[in-house]
Amino acid sequence: MSKPLAGIKVIEVGQLLAGPFAGSMLAYFGAEVIKVEPPGGDPIRGWRELNNGTSYWWYSLARNKKSVCIDLKQSEGQALLKELLKDADVLVENFRPGVMEGWALGPEDVKQFNPALVYARISGYGQNGPNAKKPGFASVCEAYSGFRHVNGFPGEAPVRPNLSIGDTIAGIHAALGIALALIERQKSGEGQTIDVALYEAMFNLLEAVVPEYSGASKVREASGTTVTGIVPTNTYRCADGKFVVIGGNGDSIFKRLMSGIGHPDLAADLRLANNAGRVEHEDEIDQILSGWCSARPINEVLAVMAEQRVPAGPIYNVEDMLEDPHYQARGMFERVEIDGKPLDIPAILPKLDRTPGGTEWVGPELGEHNDEVLQQLGIGVEELARLKASGVIE
Structure with a gap:
């Protein structure tokens, strides 16, 4: 059965987590996701627990993606990205605001040669406003969003979950925005820009915090293991x-x-x-x-x-989850093979009964799909060799 995003071509130039998680969702549900990595690869390849130098996280986060290694700091690398974008449906990027414009590849630039492109941008504080150019990691943006303020125990330092949920939540918002824009494009034939800020994605989780303050001057505080106003x-x-x-x-x-x-x-x-x-x-x-x-x-x-x-x-830990029959019955884990050994990775939600997503392959080697992808642009073997020798591709 064809997956819902089959036939959609996505160029992902994000690194670490927010942009790549959006790309993971799109790839899981059938999009062709071409991940453009810098020389040396996405840093997340080397984070946390490793298997022969590659992060276990990478195998999950980069599943179903094609890896192309291009040095976008070089003008020839930027030209290659432009060629990739000419027939793409979606771009996902999470650079600092202004970087893509500096390469003449911002939304207005790309619109000149691909007006149907859905251009998804993820940043800490959004593309405009006083904080737009500030660095915005998930930890800081979770705090700025108001989310951290309501976590922890009264009178103590607010706590964070041991996860970068600001990145993941932003990635989910980006994937939703992309799906909405693709649906709208069927009517108008035009693409549009999606501006996702990490702090705003977390702000979107705050339920009644704003109206309670506006209407009753009540500031929601941390409440330990309880939830304010709901008992028991x-x-x-x-x-x-x-x-x-x-x-x-x-x-x-x-x-x-x-x-x-x-x-x-x-x-x-x-x-x-x-x-x-x-x-x-x-x-x-x-x-x-x-x-x-x-x-x-x-x-x-x-x-x-x-x-x-x-x-x-x-309260489960990961060992409990893997042993739980309900998790197993619901298909929450997918078993893949790495270096001849089995590895469980989490399924990606939501569940669709007629056109479900699925893992076709795990995160690829750096530049594994260079030749396949770039030859489709009409680049011959000799030109590929020259680009490799000059360090434009790796």
Whole structure:
């Protein structure tokens, strides 16, 4: 079955995570993604845990992509990129604002020879505004977005998840914008520019933070393992040292929860009949739940929650995920082979039942597709040799 983006040609000139994650999503669902890497390759090839010098992350992040190594700092390299863009459908770039314009390859430049191109740009702070030229890594942009402010415990330094989620969330926003622009292009025949800022992608996660401040002058603060204004939803330590998350904040769910843990009196307490009342008595409710969980191993806690139909679950690490039958049944892992050894990589979402995505090959060697891609531009063997000798391609 043909994948939904089959026939779409994407040129990816981003590095590290935000642009490449968008490219990964497009490649997974069938687009031909040509990743243009600098000499030495995308730095993420060498990050974290390595297999013979190549990051395990790379095999997942660069799946289904073709690698072309071009030195874009050279004018001949920029000319090659221009040729690649002439018949492309999408460009994904996450350089500092102004870099592409400096190469005469900004949106207005490209529009002159490919007006149908969807031009996706990802940066820390967007393409305009006072902060546009500032360097914008995910860690800093997560803080600037307001996202970090609501994470952690009151009175302590805000914490970050041990992931660069600002990059990934920005990449998802870029992929969504590309899909929307491609749909619109079917009607107008024209491309357009997509401007994704990391801080804005994270800002997009802030739910009611802005209207609560605008309407009620309320600043949402960090709330530890709880969520402000929703009770009970918290993390509790069990007798065996494991943690369980319980979400008993629906009115009927709360009644079942209290009955299940031996407190029918609280289930019938009119003070706690709705969320507003439970918020007022959050400490009392949490002390009862904490005491009940701490006296029982997690399996017993989960069994009671399941019997009462109360949302609850353990906090998993990656080993737990790989061993869990539900993860397996849902196809959350894809097994590939690296150097003759099996390697599990995560599936990419969302799930489509008729035209699903899938992994065709893992992240390629640097410049693995130089000849294939550049010969399609009409570049002959002798010219390829010259470009290699001059360092334009590697």
